[in-house]
Amino acid sequence: MIERQHQNQFFLLSDERYSELDYTQFFQPDYWQKQGRVSGTAKGRGTTYFLQTADLFGVNASLRHYYRGGLWGKIIRDRYRFTVLSQTRSFAELRLLQKLYLAGLPVPKPIMAVVEKGKLGICYRADILMEKIENAQDLTAVLQHQTLPPEIWQQIGSLIRQLHDLQICHTDLNAHNILLQQTATGQKCWLLDFDKCGEKSGDFWKQGNLERLQRSFHKEIERMKIQFSTQNWQDLLTGYHNHQI
Incomplete structure (x- = not known):
């Protein structure tokens, strides 16, 4: 796992080779739409985007933004209190996926995650990229x-x-x-x-x-x-x- 920082954004990459890509743009749906790589979407708390990325990551991917559920989700839709980077939602999920993936369990291949801290550093927003399971x-x-x-x-x-x-x-x-x-x-x-x-x-x-x-x-x-x-x-x-x- 490789960590990178660009201003107030922190990235976790599951493969060092991904650091050679334009990964800072990978969590923006518009970036993929302009390239014609969005193959579909799914609605839940938010929108999950399915991406044609086999040439980049070896698999097609899904891009998911983290949203709160329950009552808090109606008040603070997608912000979480920041404590330490390793305990943020996207970093913790990507690391766990990596552990399970390397252990041979049938889970989506982890690709990368981002945490974007707010101006005051108190809260953060998060996204994750992982394999889309086909068919x-x-x-x-x-x-x-x-x-x-x-x-x-x-x-x-x-x-x-x-x-x-x-x-x-x-x-x-x-x-x-x-x-x-x-x-x-x-x-x-x-x-x-x-x-x-x-x-x-x-x-x-x-x-x-x-x-x-x-x-x-x-x-x-x-x-x-x-x-x-x-x-x-x-x-x-x-x-x-x-x-x-």
Whole structure:
């Protein structure tokens, strides 16, 4: 990981080769639009931009700005209190992604992050660039139209176990943060959205993490009419408990 500073902006690059690029412009959507590299967008709290960047980073990318949720998000939309650089939202997420990526977990390839401090140095805004997973949908979108075989549920369970074995707690583990990708050899599961996630000691929290995921499936049965059964959950647990390190 390479850190760079330009005036009040701090950059974290996952590869030293990226420092040779015009990376200070990479967090401006207009920069990519002028080059005709924006391939699509997705709406959430803000807009995520999907970029054609395979020639630059080896993969196409997604650009995401950090926004607050809840009540604070209505008052202070995208500013956070600055303490130390390593604990800013984008730097912390990029470093965690790098750790998981190098460990071989199916997570988006980390590319780079930026933190822009305000004039007084009290608050900051942040953005992150990471790999866009191609030919993929989140699990809820898939389950609205089809059931999944036991081996896919077991793959999901195994993936979560790998995360837990690394002592990483995904604090927002839900059905929307699991992607199912169609590949030439079959279907592959990915984990997304590691904002505010991190290492956690002990094992006491792992069961609760699984139960959070289970609740999210039950919630989407009601809200999105997804196809999810008790047997699906049992298959997921089989994958979790039978995973071999």
